[in-house]
Amino acid sequence: MGPLVINEIISENTNLFLAFIIGIGFGFVLESSGFSSSRKLAGVFYGYDTVVLKVFFTGAITCMLGLLFFSLFGWIDLNLVYVNPTYLTSAVVGGIIMGAGFIIGGFCPGTSFCGAAIGKLDAMVFVVGLFLGVLIFGLGYNLWDGLYMAKNLGAPKISESLGMSDGIFALILILIALAMFTAGEWAEKKFPREEY
Amino acid sequence: MKPRILLALFIIPLGLIIAAVPQNTTKPYKLTAGEMLSEANTRTQFVTPETVADMIVNKDPLLRLIDVRSQEEFEKFSLSGAINIPLADILSDQYVDILNQDVKMNIFYSNGTLNANEAWMITRQLGYSNNYVLEGGINYWFDAILNPQKPASTSSDEEFAKYDFRRSAGQALGGGAVQAEQNKASTTAKPVITAGPKKKKASGGC
Numbered sequence: 001m002g003p004l005v006i007n008e009i010i011s012e013n014t015n016l017f018l019a020f021i022i023g024i025g026f027g028f029v030l031e032s033s034g035f036s037s038s039r040k041l042a043g044v045f046y047g048y049d050t051v052v053l054k055v056f057f058t059g060a061i062t063c064m065l066g067l068l069f070f071s072l073f074g075w076i077d078l079n080l081v082y083v084n085p086t087y088l089t090s091a092v093v094g095g096i097i098m099g100a101g102f103i104i105g106g107f108c109p110g111t112s113f114c115g116a117a118i119g120k121l122d123a124m125v126f127v128v129g130l131f132l133g134v135l136i137f138g139l140g141y142n143l144w145d146g147l148y149m150a151k152n153l154g155a156p157k158i159s160e161s162l163g164m165s166d167g168i169f170a171l172i173l174i175l176i177a178l179a180m181f182t183a184g185e186w187a188e189k190k191f192p193r194e195e196y
Numbered sequence: 197m198k199p200r201i202l203l204a205l206f207i208i209p210l211g212l213i214i215a216a217v218p219q220n221t222t223k224p225y226k227l228t229a230g231e232m233l234s235e236a237n238t239r240t241q242f243v244t245p246e247t248v249a250d251m252i253v254n255k256d257p258l259l260r261l262i263d264v265r266s267q268e269e270f271e272k273f274s275l276s277g278a279i280n281i282p283l284a285d286i287l288s289d290q291y292v293d294i295l296n297q298d299v300k301m302n303i304f305y306s307n308g309t310l311n312a313n314e315a316w317m318i319t320r321q322l323g324y325s326n327n328y329v330l331e332g333g334i335n336y337w338f339d340a341i342l343n344p345q346k347p348a349s350t351s352s353d354e355e356f357a358k359y360d361f362r363r364s365a366g367q368a369l370g371g372g373a374v375q376a377e378q379n380k381a382s383t384t385a386k387p388v389i390t391a392g393p394k395k396k397k398a399s400g401g402c
Binding site: 174 | 200203204207208210211212214215216217219323
């Protein structure tokens with residue numbers, strides 16, 4: 001809802017309310033697609049189920065194409081879209097911690113709340129762990145704020161660093177995604193599991 | 197047909213189109229005349245000399261004073277720490293990073309308010325935010341901060357408090373002594389934009 005907030009078309013509170021509604025919708029779709037099962041996410045690592053990869057990659061591609069076409073038609077100003085700043089060190093360290101958490105716990109933050117909402121014990125334990133992590137990070141902030149804030153690259157775009165236009169990078173990313181989907185389906189055949 | 201093939205048939209042509217068309221870099225964001233008028237009427241772009249003096253004295257890292265007068269005038273006298281962007285050059289590409297950002301508080305000033313307000317209107321029309329105008333300009337700055345008049349003995353306590361603040365701020369800022377010459381070197385030097393407080397936004401992910 002970035003451009004709407006910046007241009008004061010909607011207030012900060014309306015923004016939060018809309019986020020709440022969208023969040024409920026997101027949770028509902030996650031649950032109804034079976035994402036609240038920890039085996040689904042772990043399946044990406046073991047290769048027997050790559051639905052998570054396909055869903056999120058398709059989501060990213062749809063969003064990317066939508067933004068680029070909206071910008072082409074003059075419906076959205078991409079300069080007003082907020083881009084999270086890149087802190088290289090914390091992105092790498094956080095990626096490792098989060099990735100390990102995915103495999104060990106079988107949930108990502110979103111799906112763990114879905115699982116907890118329908119009463120799954122492993123998801124509830126995961127949520128407790130999530131809050132413990134938040135507490136440790138918050139209380140020990142002084143210990144790792146140097147690491148956390150290191151190597152701020154601003155908001156770079158991969159297309160800019162590679163010196164190509166956004167459109168060409170989008171096409172390349174689409175081809176990469178399709179190649180990964182093919183690899184995913186190959187893995188599902190190669191490492192099948194009867195019941196999970 | 198497999199969903200994957202179907203998806204490929206749909207998104208590859210879209211990808212080809214988006215790769216082939218030129219990137220849209222136009223900025224559709226513009227204020228209408230009516231919106232501009234209502235913004236100008238609210239006068240929220242004005243910052244009082246007291247606020248600016250307070251920020252200078254406290255060395256507020258977010259403050260950036262921008263002198264929109266000509267370079268000669270800027271070299272004769274400028275407020276401490278100000279940089280010079282003459283009004284005539286305000287649309288120059290080299291100043292975009294300074295004027296279009298969401299970290300610092302840019303405050304335009306000129307001799308009176310007119311030129312600074314013009315600079316504000318132009319940047320506002322471009323969709324930039326965080327640009328403000330020093331109320332009254334330098335002329336008023338001299339009267340209010342560097343050379344405040346003692347209020348009449350019948351004035352309210354508020355007037356005296358204001359006078360005391362102005363006097364102490366004026367003393368901290370050189371008490372009427374014109375700070376010439378010192379900013380000559382900074383006319384060409386671009387200010388280093390330091391990272392300000394980070395926006396607290398919900399991060400993405402699943």
